Amino acid sequence: MPLLLLKDLPRYECLLEAAREFPDLDPSAAEALLHLLRTSDEAYAVSSRNMGDHGISPGRFMVLMLLWHGDQIKAAAPAGTVTCACSPHTPAELADNCGVTRATMTGLIDTLERDGFVKREPDPVDRRMMSVRLTAKAEEFLHGFLPGHFRIHSAIMSALSEAERKVLVRLLAKVQQQCAALRSDPAAAT
Amino acid sequence: MPLLLLKDLPRYECLLEAAREFPDLDPSAAEALLHLLRTSDEAYAVSSRNMGDHGISPGRFMVLMLLWHGDQIKAAAPAGTVTCACSPHTPAELADNCGVTRATMTGLIDTLERDGFVKREPDPVDRRMMSVRLTAKAEEFLHGFLPGHFRIHSAIMSALSEAERKVLVRLLAKVQQQCAALRSDPAAAT
DNA sequence: AGCTGATAGTTAGGAAGCTAACTATTATTG
DNA sequence: CAATAATAGTTAGCTTCCTAACTATCAGCT
Numbered sequence: 001m002p003l004l005l006l007k008d009l010p011r012y013e014c015l016l017e018a019a020r021e022f023p024d025l026d027p028s029a030a031e032a033l034l035h036l037l038r039t040s041d042e043a044y045a046v047s048s049r050n051m052g053d054h055g056i057s058p059g060r061f062m063v064l065m066l067l068w069h070g071d072q073i074k075a076a077a078p079a080g081t082v083t084c085a086c087s088p089h090t091p092a093e094l095a096d097n098c099g100v101t102r103a104t105m106t107g108l109i110d111t112l113e114r115d116g117f118v119k120r121e122p123d124p125v126d127r128r129m130m131s132v133r134l135t136a137k138a139e140e141f142l143h144g145f146l147p148g149h150f151r152i153h154s155a156i157m158s159a160l161s162e163a164e165r166k167v168l169v170r171l172l173a174k175v176q177q178q179c180a181a182l183r184s185d186p187a188a189a190t
Numbered sequence: 191m192p193l194l195l196l197k198d199l200p201r202y203e204c205l206l207e208a209a210r211e212f213p214d215l216d217p218s219a220a221e222a223l224l225h226l227l228r229t230s231d232e233a234y235a236v237s238s239r240n241m242g243d244h245g246i247s248p249g250r251f252m253v254l255m256l257l258w259h260g261d262q263i264k265a266a267a268p269a270g271t272v273t274c275a276c277s278p279h280t281p282a283e284l285a286d287n288c289g290v291t292r293a294t295m296t297g298l299i300d301t302l303e304r305d306g307f308v309k310r311e312p313d314p315v316d317r318r319m320m321s322v323r324l325t326a327k328a329e330e331f332l333h334g335f336l337p338g339h340f341r342i343h344s345a346i347m348s349a350l351s352e353a354e355r356k357v358l359v360r361l362l363a364k365v366q367q368q369c370a371a372l373r374s375d376p377a378a379a380t
Numbered sequence: 381a382g383c384t385g386a387t388a389g390t391t392a393g394g395a396a397g398c399t400a401a402c403t404a405t406t407a408t409t410g
Numbered sequence: 411c412a413a414t415a416a417t418a419g420t421t422a423g424c425t426t427c428c429t430a431a432c433t434a435t436c437a438g439c440t
Contacts, residue, residue, distance in 0.1 A: 024336075024338075032355040035359045039230075039369070091390095101428065101429080102389065103428075104427055150220070154215075156372065160361060162218055165222040247396080294397055296420055316406075316418085397427095398423100401423105
């Protein structure tokens with residue numbers, strides 16, 4: 001029986017057995033997908049535990065990085081160049097980039113503001129909108145946190161050689177494309 | 191700037207640029223990890239949307255499958271063989287197998303019981319424990335749902351050939367092993 | 381100018397995750 | 411046997427996700 005994301009992944013033979021009862025079950029597909037989900041879950045757990053140790057959650061970290069990315073673009077832009085339009089700073093833009101709803105983003109910004117990482121300001125042009133800015137505290141936090149964060153990433157992927165990483169990226173891109181197609185047309189799975 | 195799980199993955203060139211400021215950042219490691227997390231997220235989204243369409247969440251589905259697995263083992267066992275000991279049926283066992291806390295499992299079982307999918311019974315041997323059982327409604331639901339569920343899995347992984355799936359599983363197993371090592375010894379990342 | 385429709389951020393309620401604490405039960409120790 | 415420690419499931423509170431609805435503001439149309 002294939003069981004999703006369980007502590008112990010089912011062995012391939014179990015999948016073959018289950019395929020006898022369920023003709024729709026493709027053993028190698030199930031095995032590959034389970035491994036994909038499970039490995040990602042494990043990698044995510046390693047990374048997010050490091051974040052947790054530093055008092056930040058993955059979601060909040062993503063918001064901080066997005067805002068920081070905006071700041072970096074501004075800092076690199078030649079004087080007088082208007083670059084604000086392309087960097088997210090409103091709750092809606094942040095939500096869109098993070099792939100969450102505006103309602104969820106409100107909560108994330110709430111806790112970030114509460115902890116002194118961001119400030120909300122009314123937009124001067126459109127009174128419906130807020131503008132979200134990083135505080136100095138957040139920049140300080142990121143500078144102290146990011147080196148270790150990247151080292152964790154490197155440590156995780158040190159299991160693979162450069163060539164293996166390239167192969168992995170290529171295969172994953174194929175799966176990703178397929179998922180995008182399935183999300184556009186769910187009927188394709190039937 | 192590498193940004194985790196954003197709508198658009200950063201291009202490799204952006205990672206090279208960022209590596210100039212952060213020597214701890216390994217571009218190919220970051221790229222591979224981001225692709226892994228992103229692809230898994232997309233695959234998970236396709237699968238869980240199908241579940242949502244059928245009124246079940248991934249977490250609840252996992253509980254049902256675990257209990258169902260226990261039932262299948264019982265049904266396959268020769269008469270008189272005591273097999274209950276190896277199949278999870280208490281909230282703690284279910285939680286352990288799902289990788290969540292007992293507190294979380296209480297909530298999952300609550301809603302499953304509310305919707306008529308499971309029944310709680312006091313354990314006859316140990317008064318501290320409950321025993322969780324599938325209802326006929328749950329078995330009926332699974333029989334109707336599983337074929338389509340497996341077809342989705344096959345559709346997702348149809349992007350890869352059998353050989354490519356084998357390569358993917360091999361690479362993922364390496365990463366998985368590394369994650370397990372890092373979780374045992376976080377200092378190894380520094 | 382006034383009305384209607386669209387938009388942004390927030391609120392309310394629910395689900396699912398966590399931690400810490402709790403109550404009831406069982407196991408262990410002296 | 412009594413006291414202490416361990417265990418199981420639940421509760422309370424928080425965070426993060428969702429949907430639907432809301433209020434305030436802006437845009438478009440007549």
